[in-house]
Amino acid sequence: MSELLSVKNLSVRLPPGADRSHALSDVSLTLAANEILCVVGESGSGKSVLANTVMRLLPPGVRPDAGAVLFQGRDLVGASEAEMRRLRGAKIGMIFQEPMTALNPLRRAGDQIAETFRIHTRLGARAIRDKTLALLDEVRMPDPRAALRAYPHELSGGQRQRVMIAMALALEPALLIADEPTTALDVTTQGRILALIREIQARRGMGVLFITHDFGVVAEIADRVAVMQAGRLVEEGPADAVLNRPQAPYTRALIGAVPPLLPRAPRPGTDAAPILTIEGVSKTYRKGGGFLSGRPRVTHAVRDVSLSLPRGTTLGIVGESGSGKSTLARCIVRLLDPETGTIRLGDTGAGPVDLASLSRRAMRAEARRVQMVFQDPFASLNPRRRAGELVAQGPMLLGVSRADAMAKARELFGLVGLDPAAMDRLPHEFSGGQRQRIGLARALALEPDLLVADEPVSALDVSVQAQVLALLDGLRDRLGLSMLFITHDLRVAGQICDRIAVMKDGAVVEAGPTAEVFSAPQAAYTRALLDAVPGRGWIPGRAPIPAAVSAV
Amino acid sequence: MTILLLALRRLAASLPTLLVILAGLFLLLQLAPGDTVDALMAQMGGGDPATAEELRRYYGLDLPAAAQLGRYLWRLVQLDLGQSAIYGKPVATVIAERLPVTLLLMGASLTLAFLGGTFLGVLAARRIGQWPDTLISTLGLMFYATPSFWFGLMGIVLFAIHLGWLPAGGFEEVGAGYTGLAHVLDVARHLVLPTLTLALVFLATYLRIMRASMLEVMSLDYVRTARAKGLGETGIIVRHALRNALLPMVTLVGLQAGTMLGGSVVVESVFALPGLGRLAYESVVQRDLNTLLGIVFVSALLVITVNFLVDLIYGRLDPRIAAGR
Numbered sequence: 088m089s090e091l092l093s094v095k096n097l098s099v100r101l102p103p104g105a106d107r108s109h110a111l112s113d114v115s116l117t118l119a120a121n122e123i124l125c126v127v128g129e130s131g132s133g134k135s136v137l138a139n140t141v142m143r144l145l146p147p148g149v150r151p152d153a154g155a156v157l158f159q160g161r162d163l164v165g166a167s168e169a170e171m172r173r174l175r176g177a178k179i180g181m182i183f184q185e186p187m188t189a190l191n192p193l194r195r196a197g198d199q200i201a202e203t204f205r206i207h208t209r210l211g212a213r214a215i216r217d218k219t220l221a222l223l224d225e226v227r228m229p230d231p232r233a234a235l236r237a238y239p240h241e242l243s244g245g246q247r248q249r250v251m252i253a254m255a256l257a258l259e260p261a262l263l264i265a266d267e268p269t270t271a272l273d274v275t276t277q278g279r280i281l282a283l284i285r286e287i288q289a290r291r292g293m294g295v296l297f298i299t300h301d302f303g304v305v306a307e308i309a310d311r312v313a314v315m316q317a318g319r320l321v322e323e324g325p326a327d328a329v330l331n332r333p334q335a336p337y338t339r340a341l342i343g344a345v346p347p348l349l350p351r352a353p354r355p356g357t358d359a360a361p362i363l364t365i366e367g368v369s370k371t372y373r374k375g376g377g378f379l380s381g382r383p384r385v386t387h388a389v390r391d392v393s394l395s396l397p398r399g400t401t402l403g404i405v406g407e408s409g410s411g412k413s414t415l416a417r418c419i420v421r422l423l424d425p426e427t428g429t430i431r432l433g434d435t436g437a438g439p440v441d442l443a444s445l446s447r448r449a450m451r452a453e454a455r456r457v458q459m460v461f462q463d464p465f466a467s468l469n470p471r472r473r474a475g476e477l478v479a480q481g482p483m484l485l486g487v488s489r490a491d492a493m494a495k496a497r498e499l500f501g502l503v504g505l506d507p508a509a510m511d512r513l514p515h516e517f518s519g520g521q522r523q524r525i526g527l528a529r530a531l532a533l534e535p536d537l538l539v540a541d542e543p544v545s546a547l548d549v550s551v552q553a554q555v556l557a558l559l560d561g562l563r564d565r566l567g568l569s570m571l572f573i574t575h576d577l578r579v580a581g582q583i584c585d586r587i588a589v590m591k592d593g594a595v596v597e598a599g600p601t602a603e604v605f606s607a608p609q610a611a612y613t614r615a616l617l618d619a620v621p622g623r624g625w626i627p628g629r630a631p632i633p634a635a636v637s638a639v
Numbered sequence: 640m641t642i643l644l645l646a647l648r649r650l651a652a653s654l655p656t657l658l659v660i661l662a663g664l665f666l667l668l669q670l671a672p673g674d675t676v677d678a679l680m681a682q683m684g685g686g687d688p689a690t691a692e693e694l695r696r697y698y699g700l701d702l703p704a705a706a707q708l709g710r711y712l713w714r715l716v717q718l719d720l721g722q723s724a725i726y727g728k729p730v731a732t733v734i735a736e737r738l739p740v741t742l743l744l745m746g747a748s749l750t751l752a753f754l755g756g757t758f759l760g761v762l763a764a765r766r767i768g769q770w771p772d773t774l775i776s777t778l779g780l781m782f783y784a785t786p787s788f789w790f791g792l793m794g795i796v797l798f799a800i801h802l803g804w805l806p807a808g809g810f811e812e813v814g815a816g817y818t819g820l821a822h823v824l825d826v827a828r829h830l831v832l833p834t835l836t837l838a839l840v841f842l843a844t845y846l847r848i849m850r851a852s853m854l855e856v857m858s859l860d861y862v863r864t865a866r867a868k869g870l871g872e873t874g875i876i877v878r879h880a881l882r883n884a885l886l887p888m889v890t891l892v893g894l895q896a897g898t899m900l901g902g903s904v905v906v907e908s909v910f911a912l913p914g915l916g917r918l919a920y921e922s923v924v925q926r927d928l929n930t931l932l933g934i935v936f937v938s939a940l941l942v943i944t945v946n947f948l949v950d951l952i953y954g955r956l957d958p959r960i961a962a963g964r
Contacts, residue, residue, distance in 0.1 A: 176869035
């Protein structure tokens with residue numbers, strides 16, 4: 088029996104009042120044993136609903152109303168709850184996206200893996216312990232014995248995801264469902280987890296249903312690909328065919344939006360005089376050390392960073408979580424006070440100003456010249472203020488009359504590609520990409536010399552991400568902006584940055600023009616980062632080239 | 640050993656609060672007209688001003704307020720709570736006689752409210768939107784909205800007067816001379832109504848917190864993980880949800896220890912229980928400053944102790960807290 092899972096004309100109904108009547112309409116798919124099927128789509132495409140329908144873990148009110156899900160010939164849609172419980176964990180394992188929240192914070196990792204054995208088998212405590220230890224060893228946990236007794240908060244994100252995988256694999260399921268298992272992980276960790284899933288899948292001959300939004304990951308791991316859009320299956324086929332010769336227009340558009348892992352063509356005028364010069368900036372965080380408590384723990388978030396940004400160019404700061412890139416950005420806009428170093432801004436008539444040494448009061452006057460765009464378009468706008476007011480607020484604080492500020496906001500709405508008629512709406516009425524445009528208009532309203540963008544496209548779908556990146560690029564040229572662009576994604580960095588600085592553990596390990604950093608990385612860490620980018624050998628829109636050539 | 644050190648550290652940190660409370664209460668009582676001697680004279684049926692003067696000198700009430708406060712605090716440092724003018728005994732003895740009743744009442748009410756609130760809250764969260772949830776939530780709202788003395792009075796009317804099942808007040812049958820198990824049962828019978836009265840309001844609060852907390856926890860990712868492992872609903876609640884949902888409850892218990900002590904004043908008055916709350920009320924009426932300050936001191940210690948215990952329990956429940964310490 089080669090067909091492990093077969094989804095036949097499946098439709099899943101949403102509760103009344105949702106944005107569409109069906110989360111899935113008429114979806115048909117098959118998955119063979121010993122095969123990895125990637126289901127790709129943007130948010131809202133129904134890919135996670137598909138995974139949860141197979142597991143029968145849908146939220147209340149969401150249920151299939153047509154079609155069948157056959158697993159090893161048995162229909163799961165009509166199966167009883169008791170029957171499903173016997174399958175879950177034993178025959179079908181599942182890994183979730185968020186390793187931070189998917190484990191119970193109050194129970195030890197080993198105990199949570201062992202629970203799977205306790206539910207489905209009658210093994211004794213010793214045998215379970217031995218098996219758990221073997222599993223932790225199989226998922227390459229450093230020090231499995233310690234991990235057995237560790238609480239989730241004592242493990243890193245990657246280690247937690249290993250625990251999740253161990254848990255899902257405990258009873259050697261025939262089918263593994265992985266719902267965005269690496270999305271929340273750093274790129275180097277992601278690479279290792281993908282390799283692990285691939286390796287275990289091959290060794291055990293499992294079928295894997297892999298849900299993801301990331302075409303890089305697809306290129307890395309998939310045998311076959313299914314592309315979904317708004318609850319429908321758009322295209323399905325072998326990975327090579329879908330990735331390199333996509334048929335459906337939607338797939339083509341989606342793949343076209345994926346930035347290739349290539350440096351942008353060098354632009355003229357990138358050697359202008361620096362508008363921002365950072366020298367020897369350090370910032371440490373202290374925890375504890377209050378009255379009557381123990382010694383403080385000191386974290387060096389940024390250590391002795393020196394960088395310069397030529398006027399009219401984009402400097403990318405690339406690093407994994409905890410590398411200090413966001414802290415550095417916050418120091419530059421003085422949301423945080425750096426402890427040492429100078430941050431000299433620009434050559435306005437009066438000469439450069441050292442932002443690091445300004446008093447809070449003086450900084451408020453200079454704040455207009457450095458503005459920031461934040462990562463989360465959902466949390467960074469006040470939900471109770473209208474979009475137009477949010478944009479006009481900055482100029483009004485600087486003494487511009489309300490009428491003038493609103494007129495300016497209207498102009499900016501046009502500039503960032505929003506309908507000025509939408510100024511009266513509240514933030515929740517906009518989509519993520521539109522909100523990020525509002526955030527951008529808000530920053531631009533003050534006519535800054537320098538725009539600091541902290542992961543501005545990380546929370547966006549790939550097609551929206553491409554639009555926002557093109558907008559940022561266009562605005563820089565039209566307004567003569569200088570930009571500090573913070574990202575964890577090397578593909579995005581290659582797309583937009585003239586120069587790149589790579590950070591690790593608070594320090595800059597390498598800095599230079601994007602093309603040089605990509606083609607001849609000096610630091611070992613930069614090489615590791617580039618190697619870990621999923622699907623690095625795949626250039627969207629081109630047939631794959633031999634690995635030796637593509638190893639940029 | 641670490642625990643002892645932690646307890647001492649906590650006590651040291653709360654000393655300034657304690658000082659402010661005592662000094663504030665002392666000054667507040669200076670503002671009220673009349674003093675202990677007035678109350679004593681009234682009890683004796685009046686007397687001449689010379690006797691009053693002498694009594695005032697004897698109790699040190701003729702000194703300026705600041706000096707009186709200073710003397711009191713100095714004695715307190717030596718762990719001496721002073722003499723009660725009204726009872727003619729050391730304050731420590733007076734309080735020691737009354738403390739067990741209050742502790743018993745508080746302990747029993749707290750246990751009942753906590754267990755009942757947890758159980759009903761989980762039940763309501765499990766059957767959200769169905770009749771058990773509606774019933775439990777409505778009852779909870781009623782308990783919460785009704786003043787506790789009314790519950791106490793209605794309890795006395797129904798169970799003590801009409802049905803005659805339970806005693807109407809007091810801590811034990813006076814003069815019955817029970818010993819051993821009979822004594823325990825007698826006290827228990829007397830405490831049923833007061834405990835219920837005091838517990839119901841808190842039970843309603845805990846129930847609502849537990850219901851909300853349980854609903855939140857049940858929607859979290861690790862509950863979905865547990866489901867994906869094939870665990871049944873009961874297993875999920877017992878092994879994954881309950882302990883996580885209890886965390887906010889435990890915090891609340893610590894916060895409300897003081898409120899419960901305040902509530903016991905009313906309940907002890909309604910049921911004529913010889914506890915700390917009643918003693919505090921009588922001391923105010925009789926201007927027995929030493930006793931009152933002593934009660935405040937002991938109550939504050941009690942609340943600090945309860946909060947300390949709650950913190951310890953919290954550390955046991957949540958490994959993340961223990962790591963941060």
